[in-house]
Amino acid sequence: MTTPAISIIPLPRSIEFDGNSRFELPCAPTITGGLPVSALACKQLSKDTGRQWQIADASAPATVLLTRIEETGLGREGYDLDVTDDGITIRASADAGLFYGIQTLGQLCFPNEEGALPHLRIKDSPRFTWRGMHLDVSRHFFNREFVRRYIDLLARHKLNVFHWHLTDDDGWRIELDCFPDLTERTAWRGKNEALPPSYDTGDERYGGYYSKREISDIIEYAAARNVMIVPEIDVPGHCKPVTVCYPELLCEGEISSFKSVQDVSENLLCAGRDETFAFLAEVIKEVAALFPSPYIHMGGDERPEGPWEQCPLCAHRIEAEGLENIDALQGYFMERVRTLVADQGKTMVGWNEITHGEKVDQSAIVTAWQDPEKGIEAARAGYSVIMAPAQHTYFDLAQRDDPSEPGLRWAGVVTLAKAYEWEPIPDPELAKRVLGIQGCLWSETLVDEARADYMAFPRLCALAEVAWTPAGRQSFLDFKERLVPAHMSRLDLAGVIEHGSV
Numbered sequence: 001m002t003t004p005a006i007s008i009i010p011l012p013r014s015i016e017f018d019g020n021s022r023f024e025l026p027c028a029p030t031i032t033g034g035l036p037v038s039a040l041a042c043k044q045l046s047k048d049t050g051r052q053w054q055i056a057d058a059s060a061p062a063t064v065l066l067t068r069i070e071e072t073g074l075g076r077e078g079y080d081l082d083v084t085d086d087g088i089t090i091r092a093s094a095d096a097g098l099f100y101g102i103q104t105l106g107q108l109c110f111p112n113e114e115g116a117l118p119h120l121r122i123k124d125s126p127r128f129t130w131r132g133m134h135l136d137v138s139r140h141f142f143n144r145e146f147v148r149r150y151i152d153l154l155a156r157h158k159l160n161v162f163h164w165h166l167t168d169d170d171g172w173r174i175e176l177d178c179f180p181d182l183t184e185r186t187a188w189r190g191k192n193e194a195l196p197p198s199y200d201t202g203d204e205r206y207g208g209y210y211s212k213r214e215i216s217d218i219i220e221y222a223a224a225r226n227v228m229i230v231p232e233i234d235v236p237g238h239c240k241p242v243t244v245c246y247p248e249l250l251c252e253g254e255i256s257s258f259k260s261v262q263d264v265s266e267n268l269l270c271a272g273r274d275e276t277f278a279f280l281a282e283v284i285k286e287v288a289a290l291f292p293s294p295y296i297h298m299g300g301d302e303r304p305e306g307p308w309e310q311c312p313l314c315a316h317r318i319e320a321e322g323l324e325n326i327d328a329l330q331g332y333f334m335e336r337v338r339t340l341v342a343d344q345g346k347t348m349v350g351w352n353e354i355t356h357g358e359k360v361d362q363s364a365i366v367t368a369w370q371d372p373e374k375g376i377e378a379a380r381a382g383y384s385v386i387m388a389p390a391q392h393t394y395f396d397l398a399q400r401d402d403p404s405e406p407g408l409r410w411a412g413v414v415t416l417a418k419a420y421e422w423e424p425i426p427d428p429e430l431a432k433r434v435l436g437i438q439g440c441l442w443s444e445t446l447v448d449e450a451r452a453d454y455m456a457f458p459r460l461c462a463l464a465e466v467a468w469t470p471a472g473r474q475s476f477l478d479f480k481e482r483l484v485p486a487h488m489s490r491l492d493l494a495g496v497i498e499h500g501s502v
């Protein structure tokens, strides 16, 4: 399946070669116009191949014929791509499939020193519908140019979900009209700021946020590349900015000594106060209106122990609702949040702790992060699941054993092999409930853009192949041959600043 000219990542479902014939790429190749993807294709292929791609004149045959056909049997993201003496044809039933065909064509054209493509036929479609990558922009902030490039790189790897972790203890990054204080005050941290310094950003004012206009522009940029943005507003923990602006949403009692896993105090919203849910209703309403995605991620992870256990308001809630324990209170909280999301016509996604207390309706989707077993448990409990086990998909974890290697290690070292060699569906009976997989890039140690790239790549390339390519066609050895040097040179061309070693 691998030849020097064919190093496609993720590997397509099938590739057939037609002898030794080749199609010479003209100096100024043309592509069918009139489709939403045509202009983008022209721009990307020109950048990637060093040739001047142009929209074809209607009177002359195009080098690349893009065709929308009724039915390909490959789904809306599938495509087939033919290279013959007459040129290149990409057929798909939807723009998503055409876009992915163009990504594959881009990889056939670069690197390609001969400037000729072998005659071939590719039939391709994804294994999973949810192929995601996450980015934490709270611990460290990444500006809109970085976010765009990140989305572009996801799209080039045929990933279709960007999970945008917009809020956490170290900065609130999404502008909201209903609560402007959140960005005016707590998008920033430093010695004289509302939030204290954290993660080595020092006493200086550090931070930033995305205006609603910027977010809309990024949503549009992503949509043109078949990437859906799923925003995350993380509750009830990880809410330091909220409680700094609105301390009336904290639990009653002596709570300052209780700390989260990340050593942050007073970052948990009170489950006993109705004001908490009134606040969240406003936030969710505005977020739902801003993002066209049918999903909103509401966190639900790492609730610090202590505040709820000793709060009289939370105790009253437990009694009034007939809840068995604190886990049930957590379930109650997240189920109430789920209904707020549902009120806006959307589906809630949450980290696997939302299953605690068994209160959250099975229409919610679970991102299983702690280990594969959590995903299996959630699927058996009737939830649709996104498998994101830290041991294989947390790219903020170190990628080599070497102690000098940057990255966290709480779930071990995620080598390139570990990012590639795992099966997201451990039990065939659960296959229907596994929507797909996702990689996560938490930013505690991502001190700058170069470091973010270094942690993401090339592990993201491995994730993309696990998400896209049929399990029976995956081979780590073959993947590495396609990765080095061909695909690594594409990463360089796409602007990846640094990457990990293979």
Ligand SMILES: [Zn+2]
Pocket (backbone or CB within 6 Å): 250, 251, 252, 269, 270, 271, 272, 273, 307, 308, 311, 312, 313, 314
């Ligand atoms: Zn409370």
